[in-house]
Amino acid sequence: MANITLKNICKTYPNGAEAVKDFNLDIKDKEFIIFVGPSGCGKSTTLRMIAGLEDITAGELTIDGKVMNDVEPKDRDIAMVFQNYALYPHMTVFDNMAFALKLRKVPADVIKEKVEHAAKVLNLTEYLQRKPKALSGGQRQRVAMGRAIVREPKVFLMDEPLSNLDAKLRVQMRTEISKLHDDLGATIIYVTHDQTEAMTLGTRIVVMKDGVAQQIDTPQNLYNKPCNQFVAGFIGSPQMNFIDAVIKKVGDKVYASIDGGKTDLLIPAAKAKTLIEKGYEGKTVVFGIRPEDINDSQMFIETAQECKFDAKINVYELLGAEVFLYFDYAGAKVTARVDPRTTARTGDTVTFAFDMEKSHFFDKETEMTITN
């Protein structure tokens, strides 16, 4: 069991820099929590405070109800895996995994049992007698994880463990970590700046920026219902398109007027109601739309006559299963993700239509969502 609670956690360095501000999170047993955000957002600092490697300036950290603020790192029953998976070069895989247990005077038969179990979980059994130099990068990273597993901690803390691996290996290891979480049934807190890693691994994701948790939610909710413009832009690749729009009411219908009134986009009833009720009529808001919600198919355009527009394609990018079309529209750089069978090419003027059911609206000043 490992329920972790972070209550009003703050971290201020001696030079006055505030790394983490009023961070609150309840982590349930066996959850796979991801801290994600750009460089310097405080995600690693938060992880290090949980580990005890950084002092907590204010707030309370509890593990299974016990306050941990002043408990030594080694007594917190946690294990860490970092990106620099340094191994003892002269030791075999078995000895590398066993070393920390030997230093803690764990009996030899217990060590053997734990190492063999970890090796089995990590598919390292046949490599136990090999030295690190005879292993691939992915295998070495698995040995580093094995060292954490043999300690049978309550919580695993992983700080960008895959960032030193090449892209192909990272994808492979991502799957293995996910399987590892299922096999071990352990609580894992994982730090990454890679939103794909976050989306594929986490049961819940904490999106951080400037030391503040912006949104804590499931991957699906973060994608579909971002709480602010930052989360909307951070989650998803290519990122969500943002265009300034003025909310306009004509009769019963509400429009997002774009490009100085050149295009009026009909807003679906539920979203329109919220915008009007919250007093945005006549005001400028930020209209957000994901690349896959911009369509160039004739069938869609015919059904969305009040959401269509023309644009000249600047760049055509074929990725095999999909095509990215880049163009300028209403003063913004816009990306559309379309079917690879599209006939659009660089230099063509193409008619597109927004899927307004999937549209997002954000307050221009606060950048908070209006309609989600």
Place this chain on the structure above:
Amino acid sequence: MDIKTDIKQTLEELNNATGITFSMDTDMSEEETLEKLKLLLNRYKGMTNSKDDFYIKLFEGKLNETEIADGTRKFHLSDVGYKTVFMLDFKDTYTDMDITIITSLFYPSPVDVVRVDDRTLCVIQYSQLKPSRKNTESTAYEMLDMIETQSMNPVRISYDEAFENYEEAPDIYKHLQLIRKVGQIFCSDKYVYGYYQMGLEKILYLTDTDILTDYCFENMPDADFNELDTETINTIKTFLESDLSIAETARKLYLHRNTLVYRLDKFQKDTGLDVRKFQDAFKCHMGFLINKLM
């Protein structure tokens, strides 16, 4: 030499060796007193006559050429090749486990671990070829990660270039002492400090604070870096680190270009610094550093 002079000289030698000023108040005979003093001095010399003691004295510049030569011979220290010193500052007392982890990480390459005090270790790595800066940095990070994951003991590591002659050791040690202070002031969120990585920070640390205050007053009269919020600080710092590129900064911060431009404009309005221009960007960088120092 009479016995009184002998006692006086021995006492002086003891004072010099230990750094403690002893005085005598005893009922013992002069012969007994001299015997006890000599015993004490020899015990102290024996206790400190270790490799650790040799290195500490070497680092502190207390050894002359002959003593260095004697020490390297006595402790079988290699006179050929390069030595790299890493200074490890533990938040709490280090343990034998930490030392075992370090020696095991370097094995079979030769390495010495010197106990400077109960929270500081110096690791001396010997190599035939001069290690590159990149390799030295990577070694420091490996030690950091290994100690933090294996013994879970928070540590910060300072390092400098490798040196060839033991006579260079005191300068290297001074560099490490300086850079650990500079690192903890300017980069308190980092755990590894390379001496050659923080040039401007070192200059500022060694500059009189009045001069720095004057610099800020003369060049940035409207800027109060204490009043800036975290979002603004992160935005401006990322812009400076991105070579003043709006596109790169917007990408790194997941911001719309217009939002970034708005923030830069607001920063200019608040501080008088247009960081899109090199001169103002440099002043701003100085301002951030001086603010951390003061």
